[in-house]
Amino acid sequence: MAEDLSRQEQENELLSAYFLGDIREDIQYLGLTFNDIAWVMGNTLFGGGFLFLLPLPFWIKIPGLLLIFVLSIFGRLFSWSYRRRRRYRYIRQKNTGTGDEMEQLLGAESDGWFYRSGKMLHMVISLQADPWQTAVYNQKKQRINGFEQFLRACASERFEVSISSEQISDYQHELWTAKANKPVASEGMAALKKNRITMWRNMAESGEAKRSVYVLRLSVMEYQIDSRERDDETSEMTKEERQRFRMLAELREKLQRVLDPLTASGHEVTILSGLSMPELMGRWLDPISWERWMAAEGNWEQEAPDELVISLTKEDSKEEEADHEEKEQTDSPPRKGFLAVITAGLITLARKVGYSLRWVGNALHCILARLKTRRPRKEVLDDLLHIADSLSDLTLQGEEEEKEQQRMSALQGILFLTSPTSSGKSFLTANMAVAHSGEGVILHVVDLSPDRGTHTYLNPLRVSSSEPGWEAWTSRNAPGLTLWLPSEEQRPHIEETIRLLRKLSEQGPVLVDLPFAHPSRAELLKLGQAVAIVDGDYHHWLQWEQAAESWHGEVWLNQCEEPMTSHMATLLKEKWGQRVSLTFPHFHEANRWLFQGRPFVLDPKAVVHFIQVEEEQSHVSGNQAAS
Numbered sequence: 084m085a086e087d088l089s090r091q092e093q094e095n096e097l098l099s100a101y102f103l104g105d106i107r108e109d110i111q112y113l114g115l116t117f118n119d120i121a122w123v124m125g126n127t128l129f130g131g132g133f134l135f136l137l138p139l140p141f142w143i144k145i146p147g148l149l150l151i152f153v154l155s156i157f158g159r160l161f162s163w164s165y166r167r168r169r170r171y172r173y174i175r176q177k178n179t180g181t182g183d184e185m186e187q188l189l190g191a192e193s194d195g196w197f198y199r200s201g202k203m204l205h206m207v208i209s210l211q212a213d214p215w216q217t218a219v220y221n222q223k224k225q226r227i228n229g230f231e232q233f234l235r236a237c238a239s240e241r242f243e244v245s246i247s248s249e250q251i252s253d254y255q256h257e258l259w260t261a262k263a264n265k266p267v268a269s270e271g272m273a274a275l276k277k278n279r280i281t282m283w284r285n286m287a288e289s290g291e292a293k294r295s296v297y298v299l300r301l302s303v304m305e306y307q308i309d310s311r312e313r314d315d316e317t318s319e320m321t322k323e324e325r326q327r328f329r330m331l332a333e334l335r336e337k338l339q340r341v342l343d344p345l346t347a348s349g350h351e352v353t354i355l356s357g358l359s360m361p362e363l364m365g366r367w368l369d370p371i372s373w374e375r376w377m378a379a380e381g382n383w384e385q386e387a388p389d390e391l392v393i394s395l396t397k398e399d400s401k402e403e404e405a406d407h408e409e410k411e412q413t414d415s416p417p418r419k420g421f422l423a424v425i426t427a428g429l430i431t432l433a434r435k436v437g438y439s440l441r442w443v444g445n446a447l448h449c450i451l452a453r454l455k456t457r458r459p460r461k462e463v464l465d466d467l468l469h470i471a472d473s474l475s476d477l478t479l480q481g482e483e484e485e486k487e488q489q490r491m492s493a494l495q496g497i498l499f500l501t502s503p504t505s506s507g508k509s510f511l512t513a514n515m516a517v518a519h520s521g522e523g524v525i526l527h528v529v530d531l532s533p534d535r536g537t538h539t540y541l542n543p544l545r546v547s548s549s550e551p552g553w554e555a556w557t558s559r560n561a562p563g564l565t566l567w568l569p570s571e572e573q574r575p576h577i578e579e580t581i582r583l584l585r586k587l588s589e590q591g592p593v594l595v596d597l598p599f600a601h602p603s604r605a606e607l608l609k610l611g612q613a614v615a616i617v618d619g620d621y622h623h624w625l626q627w628e629q630a631a632e633s634w635h636g637e638v639w640l641n642q643c644e645e646p647m648t649s650h651m652a653t654l655l656k657e658k659w660g661q662r663v664s665l666t667f668p669h670f671h672e673a674n675r676w677l678f679q680g681r682p683f684v685l686d687p688k689a690v691v692h693f694i695q696v697e698e699e700q701s702h703v704s705g706n707q708a709a710s
Contacts, residue, residue: 229348
């Protein structure tokens with residue numbers, strides 16, 4: 084009891100020491116703050132002084148001065164200026180607004196990863212923090228210190244901060260799904276697990292189970308951003324592009340300096356500007372619909388058509404085809420048996436010989452189409468045309484299967500993706516794995532980095548692991564993909580890591596997210612192919628020059644556009660004598676998919692880049708085999 088009391092006294096002392104700040108902004112007198120009183124005094128002196136300059140009688144000037152004083156007080160008390168502007172916008176919105184443009188209603192426009200309101204730039208950030216009551220004293224002290232440094236950084240970088248906190252229903256669909264898919268020992272435990280998940284779901288729907296969410300809005304004037312000349316500028320930029328590039332780079336660095344104290348103290352921050360604002364606005368403006376959306380496990384994927392509608396459509400089409408066939412059978416004589424035997428024999432022959440009979444099917448189709456007008460036996464020609472169509476479809480199917488096999492074999496063996504700096508190796512590891520995975524394809528990802536970056540990009544589900552010291556995760560977007568992470572309780576030794584990599588390589592391709600500072604990096608690279616991940620940042624390239632005098636392996640260029648690709652290729656050729664194997668552009672929509680919890684390669688626009696990557700990879704491997 085005494086220990087609990089002393090711990091509570093320490094926490095109270097901690098809170099009182101750090102949260103007793105300047106409260107002059109909170110002082111009110113008769114409902115007016117210090118700024119309101121200053122505004123009333125200034126307005127009265129200005130308006131009254133103007134009255135005394137006019138040639139009016141004295142008995143009019145004194146009541147006019149008092150009237151200005153009273154109106155100023157009531158205007159600040161009842162916020163007349165704010166109400167007038169709101170009324171004006173409400174009336175004007177009926178005439179100009181269509182009801183579909185949220186940005187016009189809010190007075191802000193989306194500009195990339197931030198919002199612009201005139202000369203004011205706004206950045207909306209989601210802040211996630213662990214529960215306060217369950218944290219220990221040192222964690223609370225660390226978080227308070229981080230928040231204090233965050234406020235000091237905002238003041239030094241001239242950021243205005245607006246913090247919004249609210250309680251929302253705690254829907255944990257991913258956790259519930261993982262627990263529901265976890266195998267149990269008996270039926271009784273399965274029923275207990277089902278009842279517990281149902282209880283959690285009912286508590287979230289009734290509002291009994293809630294969690295805290297925090298949203299930060301950082302605002303800064305554009306003229307307060309000092310645009311400086313940078314080393315990574317290109318000469319092809321216009322004046323406007325160069326100014327915007329400098330402004331965005333400086334804004335990104337200022338934002339990073341402001342958010343670093345929060346991330347260092349145990350908080351998680353995610354930029355939401357221009358990405359998930361519809362969900363936030365729906366949560367604030369229409370909470371009832373948002374609750375239903377969350378209860379139905381809503382996400383940002385496009386709604387698929389209803390299975391019942393699809394089945395009914397298929398049944399209707401089948402009935403129409405059956406009616407059409409019956410009508411044809413009544414009009415034409417019955418199909419002869421030898422034609423069916425010929426069809427089956429040709430299809431069997433195509434399967435045995437291969438899928439190179441596409442030209443035979445096309446030629447047969449053209450010849451029979453010409454002879455159809457000359458021969459009166461319509462039923463025989465229709466059957467032969469059906470045979471030609473079957474051969475063409477079979478050939479196309481064979482080509483698709485051959486392409487799928489080439490796609491499966493694009494990655495072989497063990498690939499170690501490494502870099503001494505943050506150049507996106509975890510992003511490439513996760514997305515390359517999802518791009519090359521599929522049904523019937525076994526692919527493994529081993530993440531040896533301490534930050535577990537691939538786990539963040541894949542957003543997988545936990546499964547039971549048969550390897551001691553390792554955690555196994557499966558991706559919901561890639562059926563044959565398995566993610567292996569070192570256990571936090573028992574870190575595996577280097578011998579166990581080598582044994583696991585060799586065992587996994589026997590099953591299929593293995594992608595390894597290997598930190599450059601790993602103590603056993605040289606020993607691990609002997610097991611497979613090393614891949615250096617280099618980006619277009621010149622400062623990151625300086626770290627590469629200091630870390631590796633030479634390089635034996637492949638080089639992938641990430642986050643690099645066309646003007647910078649040639650410069651980096653020249654540097655790689657001069658420094659290492661290596662050519663760039665693969666090149667990835669800068670994906671601006673990657674953060675959006677990260678917030679949605681889905682790999683970026685699922686974006687239809689991004690698949691094109693990874694398909695090109697696969698073709699280049701197979702071409703490189705073919706050249707190596709030929710040499």
